[in-house]
Structure formats: structure tokens, C-alpha cells
Amino acid sequence: MEEQFHKKLEDLAGRYETEDGALVLSASNTPGAMTEILHAIDNTMLPRLLEFSVGQAAVSLVAGGRRLRAIVAVSDDLTANDVTLDTLLSRDDEQLPNQIGALLTELNSKPGKLTLIRSVDARAAKFSDGGLDSPTLAGLWNVALTPPSQLGVMLAGLGAAALAHVEFDGAQIAAQDGENDICDHLASETLRTEIAQMLQDIDQKRDSGQATQMLVLPGKLPDDALLCVIRTDQTDAFIAAAGGSVPALATLWHQS
Amino acid sequence: MAQNPLDQLYAQISGCDTLAYFDLSTRIVLLKNTETRESQDSLNDLCAEANVVLRDGDISLLASADRLTLYLRSTSIPNDVLCCICAPDTDVAQVISLGQSCLNEITGGA
Numbered sequence: 001m002e003e004q005f006h007k008k009l010e011d012l013a014g015r016y017e018t019e020d021g022a023l024v025l026s027a028s029n030t031p032g033a034m035t036e037i038l039h040a041i042d043n044t045m046l047p048r049l050l051e052f053s054v055g056q057a058a059v060s061l062v063a064g065g066r067r068l069r070a071i072v073a074v075s076d077d078l079t080a081n082d083v084t085l086d087t088l089l090s091r092d093d094e095q096l097p098n099q100i101g102a103l104l105t106e107l108n109s110k111p112g113k114l115t116l117i118r119s120v121d122a123r124a125a126k127f128s129d130g131g132l133d134s135p136t137l138a139g140l141w142n143v144a145l146t147p148p149s150q151l152g153v154m155l156a157g158l159g160a161a162a163l164a165h166v167e168f169d170g171a172q173i174a175a176q177d178g179e180n181d182i183c184d185h186l187a188s189e190t191l192r193t194e195i196a197q198m199l200q201d202i203d204q205k206r207d208s209g210q211a212t213q214m215l216v217l218p219g220k221l222p223d224d225a226l227l228c229v230i231r232t233d234q235t236d237a238f239i240a241a242a243g244g245s246v247p248a249l250a251t252l253w254h255q256s
Numbered sequence: 257m258a259q260n261p262l263d264q265l266y267a268q269i270s271g272c273d274t275l276a277y278f279d280l281s282t283r284i285v286l287l288k289n290t291e292t293r294e295s296q297d298s299l300n301d302l303c304a305e306a307n308v309v310l311r312d313g314d315i316s317l318l319a320s321a322d323r324l325t326l327y328l329r330s331t332s333i334p335n336d337v338l339c340c341i342c343a344p345d346t347d348v349a350q351v352i353s354l355g356q357s358c359l360n361e362i363t364g365g366a
Binding site: 198201202205212213214215216217218219220245246247249250251253254 | 301302304305308309312313314315316317318319320321324326344345346347348349352
């Protein structure tokens with residue numbers, strides 16, 4: 001479902017084509033290729049395996065919480081493949097992220113299209129916290145990170161005190177970057193059930209072509225925070241305690 | 257004959273598609289702008305939707321790819337609600353401001 005959300009955002013932006021189920025991020029050998037990789041990391045909230053490929057060459061990374069957490073596989077045709085796998089990246093060790101940067105640079109030096117397959121994978125689940133965010137990696141890799149990723153724009157613009165990614169038909173998966181008391185509200189089963197019911201009620205009244213993708217509701221959270229539901233599909237949404245105002249969120253929605 | 261207040265509001269909001277005025281207690285559509293393309297059934301559905309999304313608040317915004325739907329509750333008669341369907345780039349702050357004035361005019365509020 002996470003993948004569907006990203007695909008939806010990408011579709012909205014009209015940015016990416018797909019090829020054999022993979023997103024085509026860019027042509028390799030272009031300055032923007034590394035930026036696209038950083039955006040992909042920045043757009044990954046839940047632990048996921050990101051496999052970047054150019055032709056047969058591939059680098060598999062674990063990302064989550066909008067951070068790069070580890071490298072878990074490298075194809076043999078990359079010469080810089082002598083890198084420590086399955087190790088959590090940290091700010092205390094610049095060597096590993098720099099090695100990953102060199103690997104990705106080599107990957108992008110190969111002729112072809114840079115593609116991404118984002119998937120749920122047991123290796124991703126091993127790293128549930130920590131890692132380095134895209135701005136930090138951009139500094140280490142000397143890559144310009146502008147413009148920011150689309151999800152980054154939306155989330156930063158929300159001015160969210162807390163954010164959760166919710167699957168309505170299962171357990172809540174993640175609440176991140178949040179103030180504890182607000183997180184508790186977002187994590188409540190009552191709220192999750194209410195939102196799910198609300199979206200279901202709305203769907204029943206709407207034509208399928210008018211699916212509601214964002215919903216802003218005051219009065220649900222303390223401290224005048226707005227409850228902002230950014231829907232991913234029928235059962236999946238980001239919910240955030242957003243700052244700002246209803247008009248500001250409408251503008252943000254239109255711009256993103 | 258007095259002009260429909262929703263038609264006046266409609267003329268003031270760029271990008272507005274539909275305006276409707278509901279009584280949530282009876283779930284009745286009391287008024288709509290003359291030019292609306294929404295059917296009566298569709299307006300009834302919007303009224304039901306307003307009941308859902310305004311359960312705890314006075315305003316709510318629903319966004320889809322091609323339109324915004326704003327529900328605005330009257331400050332003087334809480335069961336009275338204005339619904340505005342508009343383009344995604346509509347100035348929502350203006351809609352809220354003008355919409356509240358329109359509600360006040362209709363309900364006789366301050």
C-alpha cells in the first residue's frame with residue numbers, strides 16, 4: 001500500500017513512467033539521478049527495501065522513517081561492492097554512507113535507465129529505527145537536493161506535530177516524528193476506527209472518480225491541531241496533527 | 257423577488273462549482289445555487305456527508321484530484337451548513353470568509 005501511495009503521488013505529479021513494474025527515476029549519467037535516489041529515500045516512511053538498478057547492476061538499500069538505514073545487497077558487476085552489508089548507518093560513521101554514495105555513483109555511471117522497485121522485505125523489517133536522512137546524505141555525497149521531494153513538501157508544509165501511517169484493516173504501523181501526547185491521540189484505535197468509518201461513509205456517497213484524497217478535520221485533536229488525513233488507498237492513510245489553517249492546507253494540497 | 261443569496265455568493269467566488277445550504281437536523285437541502293449541476297440526490301448525499309465530517313468541528317475540507325469540498329457551519333444556528341464545491345486552486349480563505357457572511361445573512365446571525 002505504501003508503494004501505491006508513492007505511485008499515486010508520482011502519478012499526480014506525472015513525473016515517472018514505469019517499466020516492468022519498476023519506476024523509471026531518470027536516465028543514468030545525469031546529474032539528477034543521485035537526487036532522485038535521495039528523493040526516493042525521503043519518500044519512504046515505513047521500512048522498505050529499495051532496489052535501484054541500471055540494467056543488470058543493482059544496489060539494494062533499506063529505508064524507512066524517511067532515512068537510509070542500511071545497504072543489504074550489491075550486484076557483482078559493481079566494482080565498489082566491498083561494502084559492509086546489513087549494518088545500520090549512523091552519524092558516527094561516515095565511511096559506510098560514503099561507500100554507499102560511491103556505489104550509487106558507479107551505478108549511475110552505467111548506461112541505461114535508473115529504475116526503482118520498492119518492496120516489503122524481511123531485511124527491511126530488521127531496521128526499524130535510525131539511519132541518515134536525505135539532507136545529511138546529500139551533504140556527504142555532495143548532491144544538490146533541490147527541489148525537495150513531493151512527500152517532503154507535503155509533510156513539511158503540514159507543520160505536523162505528529163504523523164502516523166495507518167492501515168485501517170490491520171494494526172497501525174508507524175507513528176513518527178511526533179510529540180508523544182499527540183502521537184498517543186493519533187495512535188488511538190478509536191480515532192483510527194472513526195476515520196475509517198468516515199472514509200467509508202464518504203466513499204459510499206461519492207462517485208468512484210471523486211475519491212477523497214485529503215480530509216481536514218478540526219476538533220479532533222488537542223491544542224487546536226487539525227487532523228489531516230492524506231489517503232493512500234481504500235485502507236491506508238497518513239494521518240497527521242497539522243499546524244496552520246484549513247486554507248493553508250488547501251493551498252498546500254493544490255501546490256503539491 | 258429577492259435574489260438567491262447563494263447565487264450572489266457564487267458570483268463572488270472564482271472557481272466555484274456548487275453551493276448548497278443544509279439543515280443537518282432534518283437533513284434537508286434548503287437552498288442551492290441556480291447554476292449547480294448537482295442532482296437532488298447528489299445534494300442529499302452531500303448533506304449526509306456534512307453530517308459525517310462536521311461531527312466535531314465547524315469546518316471541514318475534502319480534497320480530491322480535481323475539486324475541493326468545503327463544509328462550513330453557521331455560527332448562529334449550528335445545524336445550518338454551507339457546502340461549497342470548487343476548483344482545487346480556489347482561494348479557500350476567501351470562500352470561508354464570504355461563506356460565513358452569507359450564512360449570517362441567511363440565518364440573521366451577527
